[in-house]
Amino acid sequence: MPAWLSDNLITIVDGVAFGVLLFTIAVGLSLVFGIMDVLNLAHGALYLVGAYVAVRFARGGQAGIGAFLLAGLAAVAVGAAAGAGLAVLTRPLARRGHLDQALLTLGVALIIGDLLSARFGNDVQSVPPPAFLAGSVSLVGHDYPSYRLAVIIAGLALAVLVWLLVERSRAGALVRATVADAPMVRALGVDTGRLVVAVFAFGVVLACLGGVLGAPVLGAYPGLDERVLILGLVVVVLGGLGSVSGAFLGALVIGQVEVLGVSLLPQYASFLVFGTMAVVLLLRPTGMLGRAGKPG
Amino acid sequence: MRGLARRLTTIVAAGLTVALVAGCGSSLEEDQQGAADGPVKVGLLVPKSGVYAPLGRDMENGFRMYLEAKGGKLGGRTVEVVVADEGGGPDTGVPAAQKLLQQDKVTTLVGIVNSAVALGVRDQVTDSKVPLIIANAGANAITGEQRSDYVWRTSFANGEVAGALGGYVADQVKDGKVFLAAPDYAAGKEATAGFQEAFEAAGGQVAGTELTPFGTTTNFQPYLARIQRSGAEAVYCFYAGAEAVAFVKQYQQFGLADRIPLYCSGFVTEGGVLKAQGDAALGIKGSLHYSDQLDNPTNQKFVADYSARYGDTPTVYAVQAYDAAAVLDQALAKGATGDAIVEGLKGVGEVDSPRGPWRFTDGHGPDQVYYLRETEEQGGKIVNAIVRPLTGS
Numbered sequence: 001m002p003a004w005l006s007d008n009l010i011t012i013v014d015g016v017a018f019g020v021l022l023f024t025i026a027v028g029l030s031l032v033f034g035i036m037d038v039l040n041l042a043h044g045a046l047y048l049v050g051a052y053v054a055v056r057f058a059r060g061g062q063a064g065i066g067a068f069l070l071a072g073l074a075a076v077a078v079g080a081a082a083g084a085g086l087a088v089l090t091r092p093l094a095r096r097g098h099l100d101q102a103l104l105t106l107g108v109a110l111i112i113g114d115l116l117s118a119r120f121g122n123d124v125q126s127v128p129p130p131a132f133l134a135g136s137v138s139l140v141g142h143d144y145p146s147y148r149l150a151v152i153i154a155g156l157a158l159a160v161l162v163w164l165l166v167e168r169s170r171a172g173a174l175v176r177a178t179v180a181d182a183p184m185v186r187a188l189g190v191d192t193g194r195l196v197v198a199v200f201a202f203g204v205v206l207a208c209l210g211g212v213l214g215a216p217v218l219g220a221y222p223g224l225d226e227r228v229l230i231l232g233l234v235v236v237v238l239g240g241l242g243s244v245s246g247a248f249l250g251a252l253v254i255g256q257v258e259v260l261g262v263s264l265l266p267q268y269a270s271f272l273v274f275g276t277m278a279v280v281l282l283l284r285p286t287g288m289l290g291r292a293g294k295p296g
Numbered sequence: 297m298r299g300l301a302r303r304l305t306t307i308v309a310a311g312l313t314v315a316l317v318a319g320c321g322s323s324l325e326e327d328q329q330g331a332a333d334g335p336v337k338v339g340l341l342v343p344k345s346g347v348y349a350p351l352g353r354d355m356e357n358g359f360r361m362y363l364e365a366k367g368g369k370l371g372g373r374t375v376e377v378v379v380a381d382e383g384g385g386p387d388t389g390v391p392a393a394q395k396l397l398q399q400d401k402v403t404t405l406v407g408i409v410n411s412a413v414a415l416g417v418r419d420q421v422t423d424s425k426v427p428l429i430i431a432n433a434g435a436n437a438i439t440g441e442q443r444s445d446y447v448w449r450t451s452f453a454n455g456e457v458a459g460a461l462g463g464y465v466a467d468q469v470k471d472g473k474v475f476l477a478a479p480d481y482a483a484g485k486e487a488t489a490g491f492q493e494a495f496e497a498a499g500g501q502v503a504g505t506e507l508t509p510f511g512t513t514t515n516f517q518p519y520l521a522r523i524q525r526s527g528a529e530a531v532y533c534f535y536a537g538a539e540a541v542a543f544v545k546q547y548q549q550f551g552l553a554d555r556i557p558l559y560c561s562g563f564v565t566e567g568g569v570l571k572a573q574g575d576a577a578l579g580i581k582g583s584l585h586y587s588d589q590l591d592n593p594t595n596q597k598f599v600a601d602y603s604a605r606y607g608d609t610p611t612v613y614a615v616q617a618y619d620a621a622a623v624l625d626q627a628l629a630k631g632a633t634g635d636a637i638v639e640g641l642k643g644v645g646e647v648d649s650p651r652g653p654w655r656f657t658d659g660h661g662p663d664q665v666y667y668l669r670e671t672e673e674q675g676g677k678i679v680n681a682i683v684r685p686l687t688g689s
Contacts, residue, residue, distance in 0.1 A: 007521040014517045122349035123568035124538045136551050143551025221538050223347055263518025269509030
């Protein structure tokens with residue numbers, strides 16, 4: 001195999017790892033925005049909360065898988081509570097449009113960012129991967145970190161799980177029905193208010209879990225929240241609002257753009273992601289898998 | 297459809313709003329006192345938010361420690377410190393400097409991490425005749441031929457730090473080639489250029505240079521693959537903050553650390569980033585003008601005092617600001633107007649610094665020794681051990 005090809009093959013694998021990680025971040029944003037119609041700009045900050053949860057649990061060098069599972073559980077608990085809280089906060093603004101929601105959640109994001117920086121400091125924190133994933137494996141003639149392969153597997157599993165839950169389960173059907181015709185669902189005896197809180201909590205739990213999963217790759221530091229949020233927004237726009245498979249496709253594309261694209265065209269690095277988004281929007285204004293007929 | 301289009305516009309606009317608001321975030325410490333006589337006002341311009349906040353904290357610690365040791369007086373005059381937040385770059389740093397100069401009417405300005413801020417402030421302080429003592433920003437153009445009478449520097453120039461290492465690496469790799477990697481902005485370019493010049497002068501050959509996108513990626517996998525393919529015998533790099541952590545960790549994760557020695561400008565393994573890099577940093581060699589491991593009495597006392605006061609070991613950033621206070625101490629003895637301080641700075645003799653004695657060059661920068669450092673484990677802690685001096689003073 002020519003060296004050029006094997007170099008880029010490994011870069012493509014790395015792009016998949018990054019894309020899958022992006023998916024865990026973006027899918028929550030997409031669900032909350034597409035299904036509940038709430039623009040949650042605190043999503044990046046909540047990712048960072050998850051990353052700091054991992055920092056907290058993996059403190060003291062090499063952590064076992066147990067510490068990571070504990071961090072995951074803690075992230076689920078924190079995320080569920082934060083999501084429910086945000087759902088309650090944004091509910092009075094439901095009729096006032098996206099700008100008010102954006103301002104409120106942006107305020108929440110800034111507060112969370114400052115609290116994290118007060119609690120954990122401004123230094124870059126890194127999280128070692130679980131001990132048994134700390135090494136590298138040989139892949140097309142290169143050493144590749146095992147943890148990144150594990151991220152791909154975990155992320156794919158999560159994607160399937162979320163897709164089944166939203167598109168194939170009874171709960172998912174109820175949520176979609178609520179979006180289509182809330183009064184009818186209420187008439188059937190379902191508490192749609194509780195459903196809203198549940199979806200919001202679920203979306204934020206995904207952000208926090210993404211933080212734990214991503215911590216050994218991206219670390220945790222002030223400013224990471226904005227980077228993650230902007231990439232998440234781009235993925236959501238690219239894939240189509242509220243679509244799980246759209247978020248997945250969008251995340252994989254942006255993953256390749258961020259990794260392979262930046263390595264092939266470094267001089268356009270800061271432009272590539274937004275350029276891709278602009279091109280997709282020109283060709284398909286509703287995103288790659290957006291539902292064109294959906295009432296907006 | 298129209299509603300959807302509007303929604304898309306909204307979220308993109310909102311996303312940009314986030315970026316803008318976050319970029320402007322600053323926490324200026326208001327401290328209004330317009331007394332004509334009385335204490336000398338010193339403006340301390342350091343980042344208290346943004347990516348350089350840890351450096352700003354160390355610098356403020358270093359400056360305040362010197363001041364406290366002198367009972368709050370420099371040159372026999374009571375000093376009032378006014379702190380302003382430099383933030384992450386010139387968009388916040390230059391207005392903060394303007395505020396210190398115009399609103400607080402400081403007598404002298406100390407600090408500045410970011411070179412773009414330093415270059416943005418240079419003409420302003422020269423016009424308003426307020427001396428500026430830079431305690432970090434390393435742009436080559438700040439000192440030397442393009443110096444201003446009012447701008448002095450107690451830290452380093454990017455090219456000097458990197459250049460100090462060039463001859464040593466050329467000796468180590470003999471006929472082998474070296475690959476250079478740095479972020480694609482002024483400091484990264486100055487560092488690689490400084491290294492390359494000294495390295496090639498000593499007979500070294502460069503295998504390739506990779507200027508990686510600055511601030512937009514912390515994924516170095518593609519560049520690491522290219523380094524491997526280049527057949528380089530060694531790598532020289534310059535990174536800071538999150539990029540330094542990511543580069544060093546990935547250098548190990550992608551299997552380069554065992555095969556290709558890594559050399560760097562010492563900032564790559566200095567302070568908080570070294571803790572985050574952990575074991576991945578072991579064995580990296582770099583050049584810098586300080587390490588808390590330096591074996592001289594001034595440093596031993598400094599490290600002990602600093603650790604007792606702040607519960608952490610000092611960094612090069614703390615020393616640079618500590619020394620800025622020390623030269624100001626000498627300069628203020630001559631007078632407390634802008635021109636008197638500049639005359640005082642011209643007359644500053646040898647500074648007894650934790651980094652070892654140094655004095656100002658004619659170009660207003662420090663004439664100092666650069667040391668070869670190697671990261672190693674000592675008593676369960678990773679430190680930058682001093683191997684030997686790289687340059688004579």
